[in-house]
Structure formats: structure tokens, C-alpha cells
Amino acid sequence: MSVHLFGIRHHGPGCARSLLDALHALQPDCILVEGPPEADPLLAHVGEAGLVPPCALLVYAPAAPQRAVFYPFAEYSPEWQAIRFANEHGTPVRFCDLPQSHRLAETQPPEDLDPVGAVPASAPPALRSDPLAWLAEAAGFSDTETWWDHLVEQRSDSLDLFAAIAEMMTVVREHAGAQEDLLELRREAYMRNMIRVAEKQGCQRIAVVCGAWHVPALASMPTAKSDNDLLKGLPKEKLAATWTPWSYGRLSFASGYGAGVVAPGWYQHVWDHREQASLHWLTDVATLLRRHDLDASSAHIIEAARLSETLAALRDRPRAGLDELMEAVRAVFCYDSELPLQLIRRELLVKDRLGEVPPSVPTLPLIQDVQAQQKRLRMAVRADTLDIDLDLRQPAHLEKSVLLHRLAMLGIAWGRRQVVRGKSGSFHELWRLAWEPEFAIRLIEASVWGSTLEQAAGTRAVSRGAAASELSALTGLMEEILLADLRAAVAPVMARIQDVSALTADLGFLLAALPPLVNVVRYGSVRGTDTDALSRVIDGLVARACVAFPFGTRGLSDEAATQLLAQLIAGDQAIRLLQDEEHGAAWFAALEIGARSELTHPLPAGRAVRILAEQGHWPMDEAARHLGLLRSRTVAPLAAAQWLEGFLQGSGTLLVHNDALWHAIDAWVLALPADSFTELLPLLRRTFGSFHVPERRQLAERARAGRDGAAAPAPLHAQALDLERARRVLPVLATIFGGAAAPEAMHDE
Numbered sequence: 001m002s003v004h005l006f007g008i009r010h011h012g013p014g015c016a017r018s019l020l021d022a023l024h025a026l027q028p029d030c031i032l033v034e035g036p037p038e039a040d041p042l043l044a045h046v047g048e049a050g051l052v053p054p055c056a057l058l059v060y061a062p063a064a065p066q067r068a069v070f071y072p073f074a075e076y077s078p079e080w081q082a083i084r085f086a087n088e089h090g091t092p093v094r095f096c097d098l099p100q101s102h103r104l105a106e107t108q109p110p111e112d113l114d115p116v117g118a119v120p121a122s123a124p125p126a127l128r129s130d131p132l133a134w135l136a137e138a139a140g141f142s143d144t145e146t147w148w149d150h151l152v153e154q155r156s157d158s159l160d161l162f163a164a165i166a167e168m169m170t171v172v173r174e175h176a177g178a179q180e181d182l183l184e185l186r187r188e189a190y191m192r193n194m195i196r197v198a199e200k201q202g203c204q205r206i207a208v209v210c211g212a213w214h215v216p217a218l219a220s221m222p223t224a225k226s227d228n229d230l231l232k233g234l235p236k237e238k239l240a241a242t243w244t245p246w247s248y249g250r251l252s253f254a255s256g257y258g259a260g261v262v263a264p265g266w267y268q269h270v271w272d273h274r275e276q277a278s279l280h281w282l283t284d285v286a287t288l289l290r291r292h293d294l295d296a297s298s299a300h301i302i303e304a305a306r307l308s309e310t311l312a313a314l315r316d317r318p319r320a321g322l323d324e325l326m327e328a329v330r331a332v333f334c335y336d337s338e339l340p341l342q343l344i345r346r347e348l349l350v351k352d353r354l355g356e357v358p359p360s361v362p363t364l365p366l367i368q369d370v371q372a373q374q375k376r377l378r379m380a381v382r383a384d385t386l387d388i389d390l391d392l393r394q395p396a397h398l399e400k401s402v403l404l405h406r407l408a409m410l411g412i413a414w415g416r417r418q419v420v421r422g423k424s425g426s427f428h429e430l431w432r433l434a435w436e437p438e439f440a441i442r443l444i445e446a447s448v449w450g451s452t453l454e455q456a457a458g459t460r461a462v463s464r465g466a467a468a469s470e471l472s473a474l475t476g477l478m479e480e481i482l483l484a485d486l487r488a489a490v491a492p493v494m495a496r497i498q499d500v501s502a503l504t505a506d507l508g509f510l511l512a513a514l515p516p517l518v519n520v521v522r523y524g525s526v527r528g529t530d531t532d533a534l535s536r537v538i539d540g541l542v543a544r545a546c547v548a549f550p551f552g553t554r555g556l557s558d559e560a561a562t563q564l565l566a567q568l569i570a571g572d573q574a575i576r577l578l579q580d581e582e583h584g585a586a587w588f589a590a591l592e593i594g595a596r597s598e599l600t601h602p603l604p605a606g607r608a609v610r611i612l613a614e615q616g617h618w619p620m621d622e623a624a625r626h627l628g629l630l631r632s633r634t635v636a637p638l639a640a641a642q643w644l645e646g647f648l649q650g651s652g653t654l655l656v657h658n659d660a661l662w663h664a665i666d667a668w669v670l671a672l673p674a675d676s677f678t679e680l681l682p683l684l685r686r687t688f689g690s691f692h693v694p695e696r697r698q699l700a701e702r703a704r705a706g707r708d709g710a711a712a713p714a715p716l717h718a719q720a721l722d723l724e725r726a727r728r729v730l731p732v733l734a735t736i737f738g739g740a741a742a743p744e745a746m747h748d749e
Contacts, residue, residue, distance in 0.1 A: 001204050003195055004028070005219060006078070007165040007212035009148060011251060011261045013076035013271035018161045023085050023207060030203035031086045032194055033079050034210040035071055035095035039241040042361070043093055046083045050358025053080060054264075056246040058440055059100045059239055065444035067104055070437070072246045074264060076271035082209045096194035096208065098187040105237035135168065149321055170216045186234070188217040189227035196224060243361045244440040247383035249352040265351025266322050278320050279305060281348065285329055288347055294340060296333055304328040322349075354383035354435060365451035367443050373403055373453065381435045387418070390429045401429055405484035406457040410446040412439050458486040465493035471504045472512035478534070479516035497537055501544070507552025508564050510545040511571030514538065518574040542575060542583045549590040550597065553604040558642070561603040565646055568604055572611055588617045595626070602639045606646030614654065624660035627668070637676040638683075640668065645687040652691035656698050666703075 004026060008015040023031075039057045053075045060068035073080040086093035136147035191210065195218065198206045208218060248264040261267055269277040269284075282301045289296035308320035308328040315324075326341075334340040346352075359371070374381060377400050390397040404415040415431040449463075450456035461481050468474050474497045481489050504510060517538050556564065575587050588611075594600045595608040613623035627647075629635065644665065648655070655662050672680065688696065 001199060001206075003199075003206045003208060005166060005215045006082075006162050006207060006209045007169060007215035008078040008209060009212060010079070011072075011074050011077050011264070011267065012148075013267050015161075016076045016078040016081045016271065017274075019078045019209065020081050020085060022162065023082065026205055026207060027089075028091060028203075028205040028207035030198045030201070030206045031082055031091055031093040032096040032191075032198065032206065032208045032210075033082055033093065034097045034191070034214070035079060036069075036097060036100045036241065037095045038100055038239050039071070040094050042241055042243055043083055043095075044087065045243060045358070045361055046080065047087045048358055048360065050356060050360065051243060052356040053077070054246040054248055054251060054353070055243055055355035055357060056437065057241060058244045058444075059104075059241045060441065060444060061104060061237055062240050062444075063238075065441055065447070068441050068444075069100055069104065070244075070246070072251060074248070074251060074267070076267055079209055082207070092203075094194075096191050096210075098183075098190040101236050101239050102186075102234040103183070104239065105235040135172065165212050166215045166219065169212050170219075173213070173216050186230050188214055189230040191218055192221055192227050193224070193231070195221075242363045242440075243357045244437060245355045245357055245381065245435075246437050247352055247354045249350055249383060250437055263322055263349040265347075265349050268351065275319070278308060278325055281325060282308075282329070284348055285333060285344055288344065289333060289340060292343065294333075300332050304332040307332060352383045354381060354437075364444060364447045366447045366453065366456055367440070369452045370407070370443060377403060379403070379433070382433070383435060386433045388415075388431050388433060390431065392427050392429065401431075401483070402485045403453070404431060404433075405480065406453050406486070409457040409460055409480060409484050409486070410442065410449070410453075412442050412446075414439065454486065457484055458489045461486050461489040462492050465489070465496045468496070469500070471497070471500050471509045472516075474500055475513040475516045479520050482520045494534075494537065498540075501537065501541060504544075505548060507545065507548040508560075508567045510541055510548060511564075511567040514541055514545070514571050514574040517541070518577050522577055538578070539583075542578075543586065545571065546586040546590040550593040550600075553594050553601055553608075554597070554599045556601040556604075558603075561601040561642075564601075565603045565607060565649065568607055569650070572607075576615070588612060588615070592617070602643035603646040606643040607649070608646075610647045610654070620658055620660060624658075624664050627661060627664035637672060637680055641680045641683045641687075644668075645683060648687050648691075650690050652688070652695040652699055656695060656702075662702065 004022075006019055006022060008019060036057065036059050038059050042057060045051050053073050055073060057071040057073075058068060059071070083093055085091070139147055139151075141147035191208070191214065195206060195208060210218065248268075251261055251264040266277075266281065269281045273280045279301075282304050285304075286296035286298075286301050304325075305320075305328075308324040311324040311327060312318070312320040317324075320328075329344060330336060330341055334344075359368070373379075377396065379400060380386075388400070390401050392398050392401060407414050414435055415433045418430040418432055446456050446460070449459040461477065461484075465474060465477055468477060474493065478490075478493055478497060481493060501510075501513070504513075517534055521534050521538060553561075553564065572587075575583055591608040591612055595605055595612060597605075600608075609618070609623050609626050612618040613620055627644075655665065669677070669684075688699070691699070
């Protein structure tokens with residue numbers, strides 16, 4: 001009876017190859033692998049044609065799926081190769097780490113796997129941050145990653161490797177001091193108990209595949225009683241496990257996964273091509289650069305290969321590693337430029353790709369339903385981004401859109417809407433797809449809402465509607481519901497909208513609620529949805545907004561008026577999209593009352609005049625007259641500037657094409673005192689800065705022409721005087737000044 005300990009580094013191709021050689025030589029009758037025992041039933045799937053790495057074991061609590069832990073595997077992960085060897089040779093294999101049923105019940109969030117194991121908190125800081133740093137520094141390497149890569153990962157012919165790793169880790173642990181981390185002590189105690197179980201079962205050649213750090217702790221077996229005492233009384237929680245696709249991007253250190261590797265794409269080359277990995281990788285570099293119209297030839301490959309080997313020789317290394325290759329690529333291919341290197345790092349070092357999981361793997365009904373729809377609609381699950389253009393007039397494209405919208409309802413942003421250019425916006429949707437491994441957890445979490453995607457998304461929508469208290473949030477939710485074709489959720493959310501709208505008197509909320517509903521009504525025919533009920537809600541919202549406008553624009557702070565201005569612009573566009581004469585007439589009447597009232601805040605007052613003039617409800621002369629009033633000394637400069645901002649925000653087309661408006665604004669600016677102009681300059685710049693570049697250019701040319709001798713606007717005193725209106729103020733003036741105002745003092749001129 002013998003126990004063979006194979007200390008490995010997770011995701012190490014050199015370790016994996018040496019481990020396979022050792023297993024073939026040993027022919028074990030039992031293999032124990034560091035990992036969660038809850039996933040033992042899933043080990044039989046390793047080696048199936050449909051289970052393609054990178055993939056991960058997902059262990060989670062069904063009662064709270066957000067409490068979960070991933071165990072990722074690449075093709076070159078030593079654990080993956082050990083499990084595959086066991087399945088191919090009929091050798092019993094099981095996981096031997098402390099069950100996550102104890103760890104998840106005790107710690108939140110759970111710890112990810114570590115590269116070589118945990119280090120005692122009492123260890124020196126340098127050793128605690130990197131347990132192999134001392135050895136790497138002693139060997140003349142600047143970092144542990146490069147040292148381990150040259151020492152272990154590029155080797156493939158040494159069966160003595162694991163004895164050397166065990167000796168090395170024994171020395172490191174002696175310098176680190178006694179283990180004080182209780183979790184690590186329990187993990188190692190459980191692993192030793194699993195070895196004892198295998199021995200009791202009569203296994204003669206036991207192979208244990210674990211992180212290199214744990215090898216010394218498993219080599220010296222204390223009493224079973226001491227280990228059992230460590231494990232006594234641990235809390236326990238019921239867990240479930242499944243396989244899920246993983247990506248190379250999540251194997252890298254940048255992903256936040258502690259047991260990652262810097263360059264999973266490079267390690268794939270090391271695994272596939274062994275000693276020829278450098279040449280194959282340089283060839284891929286040249287291919288990538290040529291695909292992006294960058295200069296790369298066979299001569300570049302030869303020169304880079306020679307340079308990398310020369311650098312390795314100068315550094316007394318057996319062959320060129322990733323550091324030498326990257327330096328050679330930078331000098332030969334990139335001409336010391338950083339931009340091509342960024343492309344190479346993203347496409348080749350990480351080489352983002354997603355694994356596959358077969359339907360035979362047990363999973364939840366919701367996940368099965370989503371996977372079936374993805375397969376039926378031929379929507380490949382990929383880690384890299386993919387742009388798709390959907391024409392909603394085609395049934396298959398409409399189904400794809402519905403699938404993406406339903407997933408979004410569950411918080412799974414597989415697709416993100418992009419701006420559609422050059423095509424009809426009502427019939428086209430442009431999506432950018434990118435699948436994240438974390439979506440597997442969100443699907444598990446969403447399973448509480450239903451066993452199918454339609455049911456889960458609909459139930460989730462109803463729940464969101466019940467929790468929403470603002471009308472704009474509810475109408476936005478209704479738009480999402482109809483885009484996702486969740487017909488069962490329409491009635492309850494519609495009832496909620498009606499209840500909330502009946503209690504909403506705030507003008508801003510009413511205006512903000514209109515655009516989503518109007519979009520649904522306008523484009524409802526594209527998706528075949530019934531919009532009659534929505535139309536009745538819209539009728540009520542427009543009527544309430546028209547009633548609220550004259551009063552809702554008074555007594556506002558500048559901050560509230562700025563927010564209302566944005567809502568007013570969006571609400572006006574929505575009402576005009578309805579193309580309903582009754583709504584238009586009521587809306588224009590409300591705007592006219594607000595525009596003429598001195599109590600209306602200048603921002604919405606200016607926008608109301610703009611809408612009335614732009615839509616032909618008022619003649620341009622009337623808008624110019626309101627602009628002319630800004631030049632009156634009774635109007636504060638700040639109020640005039642705010643009115644102008646509301647009138648002009650977003651577009652200067654009116655100024656470009658209307659002389660009366662231009663001259664009125666020009667005269668007001670020229671009449672400003674110097675101190676007032678300086679004070680208002682930031683506000684004016686913000687207003688005119690919102691115009692498009694061609695509009696600003698035309699306005700600048702027009703201003704220059706005016707300075708060069710164009711006719712100036714008439715001064716304020718030269719405008720026609722309404723004597724009848726002027727006489728009305730005489731009694732008021734007499735009261736103020738305490739004298740009699742003689743009507744005959746006013747003479748017609």
C-alpha cells in the first residue's frame with residue numbers, strides 16, 4: 001500500500017503533462033483530487049464529447065444561489081487531466097477537499113482556490129503575499145510567475161518533478177512557520193481523512209493531486225483523532241452542483257480569480273505544441289497582425305524567434321519563455337509601439353474563448369429552457385463580443401429579440417442595445433452579445449421566479465411592478481414587458497400604472513411617464529402587441545399633464561426647473577409622436593398659458609415659446625416679441641439667460657433661419673452691462689455649446705457679418721408705443737409717488 005502525492009499548480013500545462021506521465025507509470029487504483037466532494041457525481045462527465053473546457057464546477061446553495069463558488073478547469077489543468085485519465089482507465093476518482101457544505105455555511109463569501117495554498121498569517125509579509133517569492137528571488141527571477149513557468153510549466157520529461165516540488169514546499173513551509181489558518185488546517189485534516197478512507201477500502205496505489213503547498217502537510221500523517229477533533233461540530237448546508245461554461249478571460253489574474261494564470265492563451269500553446277510552442281505562437285502573432293492590416297511577414301517570425309532564443313541564452317534559461325517572446329515581438333513586430341501589443345495581449349495571451357457543457361449534465365429547468373432556445377435560434381454562446389442586426393419583420397429575428405429582452409428582465413445582460421444608423425429604427429434592433437460565466441449564477445437565482453424563461457421573466461416583471469412607486473418607473477417597465485412579449489404581466493402592471501397615475505399630480509412624473517408608453521403604442525404593430533389599453537392610459541396622462549402644466553412650472557428652484565426642462569422636451573416629443581389633434585390642441589393651450597404667465601420659471605417658459613413657434617401654433621413674430629422683452633431693464637439678466645437656455649437648448653436651427661429671433665438675441669447680448677455679461681457667460685456658453693457644430697459655424701459667420709456692417713436691430717425706444725396700455729399704469733404710479741397723474745400729459749405722437 002502506497003500513497004503518492006502530486007503537488008501541482010492549478011492551470012499549469014507543465015504540471016499536467018508531468019502528472020499524466022506519472023499516472024501512466026504508477027497506474028493507480030484510486031485518485032483523489034483537491035476539489036469539492038459535492039461535485040463527485042459530475043466527474044463522470046469529464047471526457048464526454050460535449051463537455052469542452054474551459055468549464056467550471058459551480059457549487060451553490062439552492063436556497064440562496066448568490067452564495068456560490070466556481071472551480072474552473074482548462075484543458076491543461078492538472079486536475080482535469082487526472083480526472084480524465086481516471087475515467088479513461090476505469091480508475092475510481094473523487095474529490096478530497098473540505099466540502100463546501102461546511103465552508104459556505106461558515107464563510108461569506110467563500111474563498112476561491114489559491115495557486116499553491118494558503119500561507120499562515122504569522123509568516124513574514126513577503127512570504128505571506130507570495131509563498132514562492134523567496135525561491136524565485138534566489139534563482140535570479142524578478143517574479144514568481146516567470147520562475148515557476150521556466151522551472152515547471154515548460155518541462156515535460158521529468159518524473160522527478162513532484163519529488164522536487166515536495167522538497168521545495170517543505171522548505172518553504174518550514175520558513176513560513178506553523179500553520180495558524182483554521183480553515184487551512186481543517187482542509188488538510190479532511191484530505192488526510194480521505195486518504196485514510198481510501199486505505200481502509202483496500203486501495204494499494206493511491207494518487208493524491210493537490211496544490212503544492214499542501215504536500216508536506218499530507219506527507220506527515222498525525223493521528224486520526226487529532227484530525228477528527230479539528231472537523232468536529234462544523235456547520236453544514238445543503239448544496240447543489242453543476243458544470244457551467246467558463247472563459248479564458250476568467251482564468252487570468254485580471255478577472256479577479258486568485259488561481260488564475262497571466263496568459264491562458266499562451267499556456268494553451270505550451271500544452272498543444274510542447275517544444276514548438278514559441279514558433280506556433282509567433283506564427284499566430286503574424287497572422288493576427290496581418291488580419292488587422294499591420295505589417296508582418298515570415299521574416300519577422302524568423303527574426304523574432306532568433307531574438308527570443310538569444311535572450312533566453314543570455315539569461316541562462318533552457319528555452320524562450322513568454323517574457324522573451326514578448327520582448328522579441330515588441331522589437332520586431334511592433335517597432336516598440338504599445339498599441340499592437342495591447343491587441344496581442346487581448347487576442348493571444350488571453351485568447352478569450354468559452355467552453356461548452358452538454359445537455360446530459362443535470363441542471364435546473366430554467367437553464368435547460370434558455371439553452372434550448374439558444375440552440376433553436378442558433379444564437380451561439382461566446383465569450384467574445386458579437387454584433388447582430390435584427391429585422392423584427394422576420395419571425396426568427398423577432399424571437400431572438402424577445403429572448404434577449406426576457407433575459408434582460410432577469411438581470412442577464414447577454415445583449416446590449418446599440419444605436420441603429422441608416423436603417424428604420426422601428427423595424428431594426430442592433431445588439432452586441434457577450435456571454436459572462438456569472439450569468440449561470442443569475443439564471444439559478446432567477447429559477448425562483450419560474451421554470452421557463454417566459455414564466456420567470458413575467459413573474460419578475462409583476463414583482464417589479466408591485467414594488468415600483470414612481471409612474472415613470474412603471475411605464476418604463478411596461479415598455480420592457482411588451483418588448484419581451486410577457487403578455488401575462490401586462491394586466492397587473494397596467495392596473496398598477498392606473499392606480500399610481502391617479503395619485504400622481506407632479507408634472508415632471510407625468511411627462512416622464514409618457515415616452516415609454518408612446519414608443520410602445522407607436523411600434524406596437526411591429527411586434528403584434530395589443531395597445532388599446534395603453535392608449536387609454538396615455539389619454540389620461542396627457543390630459544393630466546395639460547392641466548398640471550400652468551401650475552407645475554411655477555415656484556420652482558433652478559435645479560428642479562432644469563430637471564423639468566428635460567422632462568418637458570421628452571414629453572413634448574412623445575405627445576407629438578401620437579399625432580392626435582385633440583391632444584395637440586390641449587397641449588398647445590397649456591403651453592400658451594405657461595408661456596404668457598410671469599410666474600412661470602424662465603426655463604420651461606422659454607421652451608414653451610420654442611415649441612409653440614416651432615410647431616406653427618404661434619407666428620415667429622410672437623416668439624421674437626417675447627425675446628425682445630428680455631431687453632427690458634425689469635427682467636433680471638439671469639432670468640433672461642435661463643429663458644434663452646430653455647428656448648434654444650439642443651438646437652440652433654431657429655436662430656440660423658429666422659432674422660427676427662437672431663436680432664432680438666443679438667440686441668439683448670449687446671445691451672448687457674459688462675459685469676452681467678461676465679456673470680452670464682458660462683450659462684450662455686453652455687446654451688450655445690449644445691448646438692451641433694455646423695449650427696455653431698453658421699451662427700459665428702452670421703455674427704461676423706453683423707460686425708462687418710449688416711443692419712443692426714432697432715433700439716428698444718424706437719419700437720412702436722401702445723399709448724392705451726401705457727395710460728393704464730398712470731393711476732398706479734400716482735399711488736406710488738403720492739401725486740396726481742394727468743391723463744392729458746400723454747400726447748399722441
